[in-house]
Amino acid sequence: MQANLESLGTLERRLSVAVPLAEIDREIDTRLKRLSRTVKMDGFRPGKVPLKVVAQQYGPQIRQEVLGEAIQRTFGEAVREQNLRVAGYPRFEPKPLNEGASEFEYSATFEIYPDVHVGDIASSSITRPQLSVSEGEIDRTLEVMRKQRATYEPVQRGAENADRVTMSYRGTIDGTEFAGGKAENQAIVLGEGRLLADFESQLQGMKAGDAKTFELHFPDDYHGKDVAGKTATFELNVSEVAMPRLPEIDGEFAKSLGVVEGDVTKMRAEIQGNLEREVKTRLKSRVKEQVMQALLDATQVEVPKALVESEIERLRNFARQDLAARGVPVKDDTPLPADMFEKQAQRRVNLGLILAELVKAHQLQAKPEQVRHTVEEQAQSYENPQEVVRWYYQSPERLREIESMVLEDNVVDWALRTARVEDKPIAFDELMGNKQ
Numbered sequence: 116m117q118a119n120l121e122s123l124g125t126l127e128r129r130l131s132v133a134v135p136l137a138e139i140d141r142e143i144d145t146r147l148k149r150l151s152r153t154v155k156m157d158g159f160r161p162g163k164v165p166l167k168v169v170a171q172q173y174g175p176q177i178r179q180e181v182l183g184e185a186i187q188r189t190f191g192e193a194v195r196e197q198n199l200r201v202a203g204y205p206r207f208e209p210k211p212l213n214e215g216a217s218e219f220e221y222s223a224t225f226e227i228y229p230d231v232h233v234g235d236i237a238s239s240s241i242t243r244p245q246l247s248v249s250e251g252e253i254d255r256t257l258e259v260m261r262k263q264r265a266t267y268e269p270v271q272r273g274a275e276n277a278d279r280v281t282m283s284y285r286g287t288i289d290g291t292e293f294a295g296g297k298a299e300n301q302a303i304v305l306g307e308g309r310l311l312a313d314f315e316s317q318l319q320g321m322k323a324g325d326a327k328t329f330e331l332h333f334p335d336d337y338h339g340k341d342v343a344g345k346t347a348t349f350e351l352n353v354s355e356v357a358m359p360r361l362p363e364i365d366g367e368f369a370k371s372l373g374v375v376e377g378d379v380t381k382m383r384a385e386i387q388g389n390l391e392r393e394v395k396t397r398l399k400s401r402v403k404e405q406v407m408q409a410l411l412d413a414t415q416v417e418v419p420k421a422l423v424e425s426e427i428e429r430l431r432n433f434a435r436q437d438l439a440a441r442g443v444p445v446k447d448d449t450p451l452p453a454d455m456f457e458k459q460a461q462r463r464v465n466l467g468l469i470l471a472e473l474v475k476a477h478q479l480q481a482k483p484e485q486v487r488h489t490v491e492e493q494a495q496s497y498e499n500p501q502e503v504v505r506w507y508y509q510s511p512e513r514l515r516e517i518e519s520m521v522l523e524d525n526v527v528d529w530a531l532r533t534a535r536v537e538d539k540p541i542a543f544d545e546l547m548g549n550k551q
Contacts (some may be wrong), residue, residue, distance in 0.1 A: 116132060116133070116134050116135075116188075116189050116192065116195070117132070117133040117218075118130055118131070118132045118133075118193035118196065118199055119131045119132075119198070120193075120199075123224070124522070125230075125417055126202070126226045126229060126417060126419050127224065127225070127226055128199070128224070128227055129222055129223070129224045129417070130190070130193055130194075130222065130223045130225075130228070130350075131220065131221075131222045132186075132187055132190065132193055132204075132220065132221055132222070133218040133219070133220045133275060134185055134218060134219045134220075135217065136217055136219050137217075137219055138185070138211075139178075139181055139182065139219050141186060142181045142185075143174070143177055143178055143181050145176050146180075146181065147166060147169055147170050147173065147174065147177060147345070147347055148166065148200075150169055150173060150177070150497070151164055151165075151166050151169045151405065154169060154416075155166060155503070156168065156169075156172070158430070160377075160485055161371050161427060174222070176492055182209065185219065186209070186221055186449065188206075189222050190205065190490075199203060199226040199227055200227055201225050201226075201227060201228075201423020202225070202226045202227055202228050202419035202422050203225065203226055203420075203422055203424070203425060204225070204226045204421065204535060205223040205224060205225035206225065207222075207223050208221060208222045208223075208224070208467055209221040210222075223325070225419065225421070226419040226421050226422075227419070227514060228419065228468070229416055229417050229419070229468065231412050231414070231416055231468050231469060231471075231472040232280055232414070232472075233410065233413070233469055233472055233473055233476070234409060234410070234412075234413025234414040235413060236409045236413050236481065236530060236533055237533055237534065237535075238459055238533045238534075238535065239412070239413065239534040239535065240407035240534070240535050240536075241402065241405045241406060241409065241530070241531065241534050241535065241538065241539065242405065242536075242538050242539050243398075243531070243538050243539070244402075244535050244541035244546065245398075245538050245539065245540050245541065246373055246394055246398065246540065246541050246542075246543060246546055247547050248387055248390045248391050248394055248543075251373070252390055252543050253383055253386050253387055253390065254419070255543075256386055256390060257364060257383075257386065260372065261362055261364070261368075262359070262361065263357040264362050264368075264371065265360060265361050265362075266359070266360045266362075267279045267357035267358065267359055267360070268357055268358055268360055269323070269355055269356065269357045270356055270358050271322060271323065271356075272355065272356070273319070273320035273321060273356070274318050274320060274321065274353070274356045275305065275319070275358075276304055276305050276306035276319075276322050277304065277306055277358075277359055277378075278304070278305050278318070278355060278356055278357060278358050278361055279302055279303070279304050279305075279356075279357045279358075279359070280302070280304075280305060280318050280321070280355070280356055280357075280360070281300055281302045281353070281354045281355040281356075281357075282298075282299060282300075282301055282302075282303075282351060282352060282353050282354065283298060283299045283351075283352045284296075284297065284298055284301075284349050284350060284351045284352070285297045285349070285350045285357065286331075286346050286347045286348065286349045286350075286539045286551055287347065288342065288346070288347045288348075289346050290443065293341060293342055293347070294339070294341065295339060295342075296342075296347060296349075300354065301550050303315075304359075305318060305533075307317070311331065311333075313331050313332070314331055314349070314373065317329050317331075317349075317364050318351075318353070319350060319352045321356070322353065323353060323354060323355050323356050324354075325351070325353050326350070326351065326352045327351050328347055328348065328349065328350050328351070329348075329349055329351065330346055330347070330349075331347050331348075331349055332345075332346045333345055333346070333347065337511055347505060364379065365377075366378075366379065366507060367380065368382075369381070369382040372385075372386075374421070388495075389496065392496055393547075394497070394543075397547070398541075398546070398547050399524075399527075401546075403523060403527050406526065406530040406534075409414070409465055409530065409534060410466070410469050410470075410473075410530070411462070411466065411469070414469050416463060416465050416468050416469065416514075418464050418465055419450050419464075422464045423457070423461055423464050424460075425451075426456075426460035426463055426464050427453050427456045427457060427460045428516060429460075430456040430460055431451050431453075431455075431456055431457060434455075434456070435452055442547070447533065462479040470522070470523070470526055473526055473529070474522060474525070474526070479522065479525040479526055479529060480522065480525075481517075481518040481519075481521035481522045481525065482521075485521045485524075485525075486514065486517050486518055486521055488501075489517050489521050489524075490503075490504055490507045490508070490514075491504060493507075493517070494507075511539070
C-alpha cells in the first residue's frame with residue numbers, strides 16, 4: 116500500500132492511496148472458491164458448481180465488497196501511519212480501473228481535529244450568585260400551590276383580578292372575521308397575562324350576562340402577522356364570573372401533595388428540599404454559563420465543518436422529536452433549515468473541543484466516586500431513590516450523561532480556581548425567572 120497526504124486548507128486533507136491489485140484479486144478468488152463449496156444453483160449439486168459459473172453470478176458483488184473493505188482497511192492504516200485525527204466522515208472517491216492496471220487507487224478527502232490551545236482566563240470575571248432558601252420562599256411556593264389547586268365559585272359582582280371569567284367573543288377587521296379572533300365559552304383567570312392587556316382591561320368589572328363592543332389595536336410586533344398593527348372590533352359576552360377559593364394549608368392539603376401522613380411540618384420540609392435542589396441547579400447553571408463563555412472568549416478555534424454539520428443534524432432531529440412530543444406533526448421530509456441551528460451547533464462543537472483539551476491537560480476526567488455521588492443526588496428528588504440509582508447503572512448511555520455533567524462540573528471548579536470570582540447575592544425571583 117502506498118499513501119500520499121495533501122493539505123487542502125488549515126484542516127482539510129486529501130489522502131491518495133494505492134493498493135496492489137493482486138491483493139484485491141487474491142481475496143476475490145478466495146471468496147469465490149469458498150462460496151462455490153456451499154452455493155446452490157439450479158442444475159448443479161451443492162458444492163459442484165463450476166468456479167466460472169459462480170464468478171459470473173456473484174463476481175461483481177464480491178468485487179464491490181472486497182474493494183469497499185480494502186478502502187476501509189487501508190484508509191485506517193494510512194491514518195494511523197500519518198498520526199491523523201479524522202473529524203467527521205471522509206469522502207471516498209475510487210479511481211476507474213483501467214485495463215492492465217496493477218493498482219487500485221482511491222482518494223479520501225476529510226478534515227482533521229484542530230490543535231486547541233486554551234486561552235488564559237485568569238483575568239476573566241465570574242459572578243457567583245448566592246442564595247439560601249428562607250421561610251419566605253417556602254410560604255410563597257405554598258401560595259402558588261394553593262392557587263394551582265383553587266376551586267371557583269360563581270359570583271354576581273364585577274370581575275376582579277384572580278377571578279375566572281368565562282366569555283365568548285368575535286373579532287372583525289373592516290367587517291371581516293380573522294383567524295384566532297373568535298371563541299366560545301373560553302375561561303381565563305384575570306391577571307395571569309394570557310390576553311393582551313387592552314383586551315383583559317375590558318373584562319374588568321363585567322358581570323355574568325354583560326356584553327359590550329370595543330375596538331382593540333394590535334401591536335406592530337404582534338405574533339399574528341395578519342393582524343399586527345391593525346385595529347379590530349370585538350363583540351364580547353361574559354357568561355360567568357367566578358372567584359377563587361383557596362384550600363387551607365392543613366393535613367388534607369399536605370396529603371394532596373403526596374405527604375401520606377398529612378404532616379404539615381414534613382410537607383414544608385419536603386418543599387424546602389425541592390426548592391434547595393432547584394436553587395442549587397440554577398446557581399450552578401448561571402456560573403457554568405459564565406465559565407463556558409469565558410473559555411470561548413479566550414480561545415480561538417477553527418472548527419471542522421464536518422463536526423458542525425453533524426451537530427446541526429443532531430439538533431435538527433432533537434427539534435423534530437420535541438415538536439412531536441408537543442403534538443406538532445412534522446413529516447420526516449419536511450426541511451428544518453440548517454441556519455436555525457448553525458450558531459448553536461458552532462458553539463457546542465467549539466466548546467466540546469475546548470473542554471476536551473482542558474480535561475486532558477488538567478486531568479479533569481469524571482471519577483467513579485463523583486459519578487456515584489451525582490447519581491445519588493439526582494435520585495433524591497424521586498420517591499424511591501435506590502430504584503433510580505439502579506436505573507442509571509443499568510444503562511451505559513445514561514451513565515455517560517452523568518459523566519458529562521461531572522466533567523463539566525470539574526471544568527467549572529477548575530475555572531473558579533483560575534479566574535477572578537465575585538460572590539454576589541441574588542433575589543429568589545430573579546433566579547427563578549419570575550421577573551424580567
